[in-house]
Amino acid sequence: MRRSAEAAQLTRDRIVATGVTKTSTDGLYALTIGSLADALGMSKAGVVGPFGSRAGLQFAVLTKAADMFIAAVVAPSMQVESGLPRLRVTIDLWCGYLDSSPFPNGCFVTAASCELDGRPGELRNLLLATVTRWRAFLREQIVIAQTAGDIATTLDADDLVTALTGIAMSANQEIQLLADATAPARARRLMLAAITR
Amino acid sequence: MRRSAEAAQLTRDRIVATGVTKTSTDGLYALTIGSLADALGMSKAGVVGPFGSRAGLQFAVLTKAADMFIAAVVAPSMQVESGLPRLRVTIDLWCGYLDSSPFPNGCFVTAASCELDGRPGELRNLLLATVTRWRAFLREQIVIAQTAGDIATTLDADDLVTALTGIAMSANQEIQLLADATAPARARRLMLAAITR
DNA sequence: TCCTTTAGCGTACGATCGTTCACTATCGAG
DNA sequence: CTCGATAGTGAACGATCGTACGCTAAAGGA
Numbered sequence: 067m068r069r070s071a072e073a074a075q076l077t078r079d080r081i082v083a084t085g086v087t088k089t090s091t092d093g094l095y096a097l098t099i100g101s102l103a104d105a106l107g108m109s110k111a112g113v114v115g116p117f118g119s120r121a122g123l124q125f126a127v128l129t130k131a132a133d134m135f136i137a138a139v140v141a142p143s144m145q146v147e148s149g150l151p152r153l154r155v156t157i158d159l160w161c162g163y164l165d166s167s168p169f170p171n172g173c174f175v176t177a178a179s180c181e182l183d184g185r186p187g188e189l190r191n192l193l194l195a196t197v198t199r200w201r202a203f204l205r206e207q208i209v210i211a212q213t214a215g216d217i218a219t220t221l222d223a224d225d226l227v228t229a230l231t232g233i234a235m236s237a238n239q240e241i242q243l244l245a246d247a248t249a250p251a252r253a254r255r256l257m258l259a260a261i262t263r
Numbered sequence: 264m265r266r267s268a269e270a271a272q273l274t275r276d277r278i279v280a281t282g283v284t285k286t287s288t289d290g291l292y293a294l295t296i297g298s299l300a301d302a303l304g305m306s307k308a309g310v311v312g313p314f315g316s317r318a319g320l321q322f323a324v325l326t327k328a329a330d331m332f333i334a335a336v337v338a339p340s341m342q343v344e345s346g347l348p349r350l351r352v353t354i355d356l357w358c359g360y361l362d363s364s365p366f367p368n369g370c371f372v373t374a375a376s377c378e379l380d381g382r383p384g385e386l387r388n389l390l391l392a393t394v395t396r397w398r399a400f401l402r403e404q405i406v407i408a409q410t411a412g413d414i415a416t417t418l419d420a421d422d423l424v425t426a427l428t429g430i431a432m433s434a435n436q437e438i439q440l441l442a443d444a445t446a447p448a449r450a451r452r453l454m455l456a457a458i459t460r
Numbered sequence: 461t462c463c464t465t466t467a468g469c470g471t472a473c474g475a476t477c478g479t480t481c482a483c484t485a486t487c488g489a490g
Numbered sequence: 491c492t493c494g495a496t497a498g499t500g501a502a503c504g505a506t507c508g509t510a511c512g513c514t515a516a517a518g519g520a
Binding site: 270295296297298307308311316317 | 476478480481
């Protein structure tokens with residue numbers, strides 16, 4: 067049973083990975099079982115089986131995308147000390163993620179936020195938790211840096227979180243829609259300027 | 264012929280208005296002829312007829328939404344002189360639009376940007392033109408204000424455009440996804456701070 | 461080696477998708 | 491009043507949607 071269970075897990079991962087790629091360009095609600103089955107060379111039943119339903123598949127895809135964001139931007143920053151050093155590393159990783167993300171069509175979380183913000187349900191709840199944790203992480207590093215005297219306490223932490231996430235969102239639009247190659251560097255410069263003011 | 268043509272125009276407007284509302288929550292690609300027909304109490308053929316096809320309907324909806332954004336945020340600002348005065352009025356209108364927009368689910372343009380940025384076609388072209396004109400308008404007012412000595416020339420105009428649009432996008436997420444009622448006021452304060460630095 | 465479990469396939473279901481077409485009813489022009 | 495134009499209806503089409511069910515084949519435990 068173990069060997070086959072491992073194989074099933076690999077299949078599951080393959081389905082989710084392809085689903086994340088398709089969702090990145092078309093959105094979570096355009097993720098259809100049939101097109102995913104075609105892309106994978108599998109039957110529809112084989113694709114949806116491990117997840118029970120299309121909703122389960124969407125949930126797995128969003129979970130995976132959130133994990134990928136954390137793995138790309140947050141996790142590596144944990145190797146440097148908290149506060150300003152970690153914040154600076156995070157900004158570098160963040161802008162690198164915006165420039166050439168693991169998703170073909172820009173920031174998955176931002177796209178999901180626009181797609182899901184008006185559609186109550188488990189998908190929205192999962193996204194809300196992800197965004198809330200991400201913003202809390204940023205805020206925490208800012209406050210630690212302020213306590214250490216590395217960021218001016220005249221700046222409001224919530225204001226900085228809004229400014230930083232905003233710069234990222236605007237840069238994402240400049241990269242994905244406006245095809246502005248200078249956007250990632252500008253975003254990095256603006257983010258660093260925002261916290262060193 | 265005139266009377267009936269007017270009636271046809273009213274029907275067209277009614278279809279587009281309902282389509283804009285539905286699209287605001289579900290997205291352009293979830294705008295379905297059947298559901299729109301149900302919402303309007305019309306037949307599917309009657310809904311899609313005036314637009315030739317679903318693609319034509321989507322185009323009309325996006326056009327209308329862009330017009331509504333311009334009418335809400337840009338047009339009224341034309342009554343004050345260009346440069347800093349017009350920019351300040353625009354910021355007020357912009358934050359008011361984010362707070363209680365004519366769309367039920369937040370900034371239509373931002374949502375469309377995320378939905379369309381990876382899908383080449385006429386819809387994307389229309390959106391790209393809209394966003395480009397909007398950013399050019401902001402930049403123009405900034406440059407005029409700088410020429411008049413009302414905004415420091417040490418600030419880069421493109422940087423300011425990125426910062427302002429970013430604040431708006433972040434505030435949009437805070438309002439729509441995070442249900443943060445303080446977001447509009449913070450956005451206004453941050454925008455004004457950005458240009459008076 | 462046999463037996464149970466299960467990963468994944470193939471098929472079928474009803475519903476809905478976008479589009480087309482014949483038709484009706486209404487309205488303005490003559 | 492009559493007639494041509496047209497806004498909108500209703501039915502039908504092939505395709506695709508998500509889901510369910512029976513099946514096959516392979517794999518692990520006995």
